[in-house]
Amino acid sequence: MIPALAATAGVVTAQTPPPNQQRPPVFTATTELITTDVRVRDRSGKFIPNLTAKDFQILEDGVPQNLQTFSFVLGGRVLADVTPSAPRLNREGLILPPSAPPPDTSGRIFIIFIDDLHLQPSDTPRVKDALKQIRDVLIHENDMVGFVSTGYSSIAGEVTYDYKHRRFNEAIEKTMGGAMTPNDIVKALNTAEGPSGLRYQAHVAFETAYDLLGQMSKITNRRKALIYVSSGYDLNPFKDSRYLEEQRKYSTTPEGVGGQAPGRELNSPEYSNPFDKNGMQFLEADLIADIAELVRTARRANVTFYTLDPRGLVAGIADISQGITTQEWMSYTRNTISSLQVLGEETGGFCICNQNNYKPGLQRIDNEMSDYYILGYVSNNPDPTHVRRRIEIKVNHRDAHELIYHQEYTLKRPSKGK
Numbered sequence: 565m566i567p568a569l570a571a572t573a574g575v576v577t578a579q580t581p582p583p584n585q586q587r588p589p590v591f592t593a594t595t596e597l598i599t600t601d602v603r604v605r606d607r608s609g610k611f612i613p614n615l616t617a618k619d620f621q622i623l624e625d626g627v628p629q630n631l632q633t634f635s636f637v638l639g640g641r642v643l644a645d646v647t648p649s650a651p652r653l654n655r656e657g658l659i660l661p662p663s664a665p666p667p668d669t670s671g672r673i674f675i676i677f678i679d680d681l682h683l684q685p686s687d688t689p690r691v692k693d694a695l696k697q698i699r700d701v702l703i704h705e706n707d708m709v710g711f712v713s714t715g716y717s718s719i720a721g722e723v724t725y726d727y728k729h730r731r732f733n734e735a736i737e738k739t740m741g742g743a744m745t746p747n748d749i750v751k752a753l754n755t756a757e758g759p760s761g762l763r764y765q766a767h768v769a770f771e772t773a774y775d776l777l778g779q780m781s782k783i784t785n786r787r788k789a790l791i792y793v794s795s796g797y798d799l800n801p802f803k804d805s806r807y808l809e810e811q812r813k814y815s816t817t818p819e820g821v822g823g824q825a826p827g828r829e830l831n832s833p834e835y836s837n838p839f840d841k842n843g844m845q846f847l848e849a850d851l852i853a854d855i856a857e858l859v860r861t862a863r864r865a866n867v868t869f870y871t872l873d874p875r876g877l878v879a880g881i882a883d884i885s886q887g888i889t890t891q892e893w894m895s896y897t898r899n900t901i902s903s904l905q906v907l908g909e910e911t912g913g914f915c916i917c918n919q920n921n922y923k924p925g926l927q928r929i930d931n932e933m934s935d936y937y938i939l940g941y942v943s944n945n946p947d948p949t950h951v952r953r954r955i956e957i958k959v960n961h962r963d964a965h966e967l968i969y970h971q972e973y974t975l976k977r978p979s980k981g982k
Contacts, residue, residue, distance in 0.1 A: 675780065774861055
């Protein structure tokens with residue numbers, strides 16, 4: 565049973581901090597504010613600190629915007645947080661000065677997204693090892709972390725402090741891969757949406773991530789990372805092996821269809837795989853559309869995906885027990901890794917894929933999540949039909965050489981019937 569996401573709604577609630585934490589975090593929520601994080605580097609690649617709001621200029625589709633909020637984060641701590649002041653009201657009697665907001669002592673924000681519906685049961689030890697490395701290399705004492713799984717591990721934990729990694733250890737203990745094996749896929753009932761169950765599992769994973777992004781969009785003064793642990797997606801894999809299985813299943817002679825040996829048709833110049841027809845050629849387009857929508861939502865929420873494939877360095881030859889060809893295995897591996905790379909790169913992150921040593925990638929995430937600026941503005945373009953918006957940021961500083969930020973976002977499409 566898929567775990568409910570009610571616990572993740574606590575993304576914007578203040579939780580009891582561990583010892584040495586004096587005050588809870590304070591988050592600013594708004595539905596109109598457009599935020600983007602910016603990393604400013606000099607020619608040597610070092611982060612440039614101590615810039616102020618006056619050093620930045622932000623343009624949307626070439627039109628200057630008024631900076632509404634500005635946060636400077638160094639080492640994961642907010643050192644400067646400037647938000648719009650409330651308008652002064654004319655009232656009789658004693659006028660008290662506005663109280664200063666409590667200092668925000670919280671660190672960075674991470675969601676550990678465990679896509680166990682796309683993690684092989686046999687890879688469970690590798691998944692747990694990858695999660696332990698994420699815990700030890702990436703998560704610091706002052707960070708806030710949440711957990712969610714897509715399948716039978718039933719992990720759902722709100723974003724809060726994780727004193728001595730107690731909650732992380734519980735999540736690791738519960739993690740168990742539940743993906744369909746290649747044999748399961750080959751023998752599954754073939755439908756108009758590909759192998760039975762495969763499309764549904766991908767939909768569950770994307771819907772879970774989509775709901776999380778809706779909650780994370782309410783946090784506007786932090787850079788937010790979703791650590792996406794998955795083996796990736798391919799909605800129409802192993803086409804030849806599935807066709808062979810159908811031949812064996814429905815043949816009237818032991819030799820195969822029409823008395824021919826199974827597999828002979830695959831070598832014929834006239835061979836045409838039915839799983840490339842009957843609408844199945846649109847499965848790849850469906851997957852691309854689903855990933856594109858997830859990317860657009862992540863950009864609107866200013867959330868960065870860092871994907872991690874716990875399979876590590878994937879062998880180029882299929883396991884003989886799986887009953888699929890090497891060519892099919894290579895195609896499947898290429899497609900699944902490509903899906904993870906797109907999710908990472910198109911949201912400002914990257915994929916730790918096809919490698920056994922995760923530590924360098926995790927250290928890079930650690931650096932990228934520690935030092936940055938957050939700029940927020942309310943767009944002065946009232947045209948709702950102009951869905952795609954381009955962002956350009958300029959910095960008035962002599963040493964500024966490279967600016968890293970989301971360069972566009974897409975307005976949310978209105979719901980049908982509204």
